[in-house]
Structure formats: C-alpha cells, structure tokens
Amino acid sequence: MNRSAIDLWVGVFVVTGIAALLFLALKVGNLATFSSGQAYQVFAKFANIGGLKARAPIKSAGVVVGRVASIRFDNESYEAIVEMNLDAQYQFPRDTTAKILTSGILGEQYVGLEAGGDGVMLKSGDRLRLTQSAVVLENLISQFLFSKASEAKDTGKEPAKEPAK
C-alpha cells in the first residue's frame, strides 16, 4: 500500500474517531441541553432535604429550569443551604416558593419552584424565603399513627396511649 493511501485511511480513521467522541458528547451526554454559562445562582434554606443530591433538576411547571449546584449544612440555623443554578432565560418573582418534591413514588427528588406574584424578579445571589422541606416517610407515618391514636381517644373505643387528663 502506498503512502498517500495510508495517510488517507488514517485521516478517515481519526476524523470518524473524533466524530464518535463528539456524538457521545453532544447526542448522548447533556452538554448542549444546559450550559452553566448563562445561569444565575439563588439560595434556599430547607429544614430537611431528604434525598436531594447535587445536580438534581430544578423544575417549574414540570420544565427543567436549572440544576442544584451544591448542598451545604448551615451551622448557625442548623438547616441545609441549597445552591441552585437557574437558567438565565427563566426569570422568577422574588416571592417564589421552593419545594423538594419526588418524581413518581420511588423516583429521584428535585426542587420544584412555584412562582409568586411579586413584581421584582430574583437576582443572582438572592435567597428564596419560602421553602418546603422534603417529605420524610417516617414522619409521615408517625403523623398518621398519632392522628389515628387521637381519633381513637376522642371516640373512646380504644384505650388511649397516654394517661387521660
């Protein structure tokens, strides 16, 4: 095989190899869908974040508008501080509510934003005042049991757990 044919084939090989890498990066990975270049950061404090993880989606009306950048523990208020990167093309009022929700019953957790009515929009570095923590299954069950127990106490069918007042 002569030289130019080898060069040609190697050229084809390198180009297809790089094309495969680009395919993986653009079509398979999520490079193109969300770039952190045009994003602004807002913070929110939660009493309990449940299973929220960094890079979890932030959705408003079901549309992904950003991603969780980092999660820290605040040693003064004993709450979790969630830093969120929101896409710059989506603006939210200052009194937006942030909730930690779960997609499906066993799905991953995400931050849901519910827009408020304020005329002033959120800026980079702002903090969301209105938050709602993740629902922890154990708390839910214990609340349910307590309400059942107090129901029983009211109707007097079953002996109450605590001594009667």
Next chain:
Amino acid sequence: MIVPREKIVQQLRERLERLGSRVTSIVWRLGFASRFLYYLVMHSGTALRRFRLTVAEVYFAGVLSLVIILVSGLFVGMVLALQGYETLQRFGASESLGVLVALSLVRELGPVVAGLLFASRAGSAITAEIGLMKATEQLSAMEMMAVDPVARVVAPRFWGGVISMPLLAALFSAMGIFGGYLVGVQLIGVDAGAFWSQMQAAVDLRNDIMNGVIKSVVFGIAVTWIAVFEGYDAPPTAEGVSRATTRTVVTSSLAILALDFVLTALMFTGGNTK
C-alpha cells in the same frame, strides 16, 4: 514414616528460595519494563518529529482494527438492548433502555471490550513484529548503523497504539449505542424520544464520558507498553516470539481488567455520593 529433620528443612529452604527467586524476577522485570518505558518516552523525538512513522503505525494498529471494533460494538449494543429490555420491562421502565445501554457502554464496556479486542488484534501483532525483528537481527543491524531501534521501531508503534486506542473505544461506544437504538427503537418499539432524552438526562459529560475517555487512554498506554516491551524482551527464537505474543495478550487483558477496577473505584465511588 520418619523423615529426617534435615531433609524437611532442606525442602522448606528450596521452596522458599524458589518463591523468592520468582518474586525477585517479577520485580526485576517490572523495573526493567518501567525503565524501558522511560527510555522510550525520552527517545520519542524521532517518532513525533517524523510523524509519518507514527501515522503508518496508526494505520496498522487503528485502521486495520476498525472492522472488528465496529462489528463487535454493534453487536454488543444490540445484545445489551435485548437483555436490558427484558429486565426493564418487568419494572415498567423500558423507556430507560437508552440510559442503560449508554451508561454501560460509555463507562465500562466501551473502554474495556475495545481494550481487550485491541490487545488481541493489535497488541499481539506489535509483539510478534518487534520480536521477529529481534530474532532476525534487524534491530542489531540498526544499532550497527547507529540507528536507535527504540526510537526508530518501538516508539512509533507505541505512540500509534496510544493514539488509536481512545478513538477505537469512542467508536465502539458510539456504534454500540447505535446498535442499541436499532434493536430498542426500531425492532422492539421503545419510544425514540424517550430513548434519547432519558439518555441525555442521565449521561454526564464529565462524570461519564470523560471518565470513559480517561479509561481508554490508560488502557491504550498499558496495552501498547506491554506489547512493545514483550516484543523487545522476547528471546530471539521462534518459540520465544510465540511465547511473548501469548504473554502480551494474557498480561494486557489482565492489566485492563485490574486497571478498570482501580479506575472505576477511584472515579465512580467519590463522584456519585456527592
């Protein structure tokens, strides 16, 4: 039966000596191979300046491995889609087929299987070629003409392999995802939009794709290093060359699997719990 005490001590001593000499020779070989790699990298000037030498080796190691890499990638992706669908569909999650195929290929199967194929297709050829050159005293002849055989023969093959391997792994993964798409979407009928969008949502550029590329680069260096070293170190006989070729395939396959475990442990345990 009573064995004299001296005899037992003697036997024990011989066994220990054998073990010791084996360990010493392994360490010695490892050190020799490391010094060989250092010398090789230091004398790569010719291979990189006269780049045509390396290009010819990219042709032998990379272009000629294309067929086996592309065909195996396609079939691995197709089988992954078939098997994955069986399991996912039981949990009503058949839309996640794209995620399963893409993550398995990009993180693990792409670099590892491409590396194993590369070791048996190109690594063995490199060892046999260099070993035969040594057996037929071509390397000595070069030295007589004041041409450094490491710089002229070994280094271009090393760099050719190191360049080819990441490209082959990327092609393998891309082809596998295409195969998964063919079976999952075209044959079984998973929704094409869900296939691609769930894949794009789950595969991360840095965590998954870059780590896969890093793996393939490491495997490329390991396989080609083993191949050129075994060839250069082979006893200059027909038997020696054939043994060295076998050893290349065995050692580099084991090296790939062991390195894969180490790299996976480093990459995917720290990153995911964050």
